Amino acid sequence: MSTTLAATPAKLSDGTWGARVSALGLKIGTKVTITTRAGKTWDAQIDRIVSEKDGVTTVATRKLSTASTYTPAPRYTPSTHSNTCDECGRGGATRTAYDSSGLEGRVCNGCARESSHTLSFA
């Protein structure tokens, strides 16, 4: 069976986290997709049946090794207060300069020596 069952996280009596599935007769090794109230989901595999009650099975789960951990891409937030040179991208920008189109930028001493015609902050 390749269908995955919807599950919600459940704290087990031994303090570890498992899942609650609204189904009975589950088998060890069955895949479940756990969704938290916050909307985070991950795939897990049933490791152990903990209890079956009122149509709900509580299971101990194991995170699937194939499930990729979601790592958000590092956000690039250019800061106007940083000392990054607008021209060469290196730190140490202490000078204000204007490029060929009149845009204001922060540049390092090295780039400040360049004529405004070679600078481009756009």
Ligand SMILES: [Zn+2]
């Ligand atoms: Zn520079």
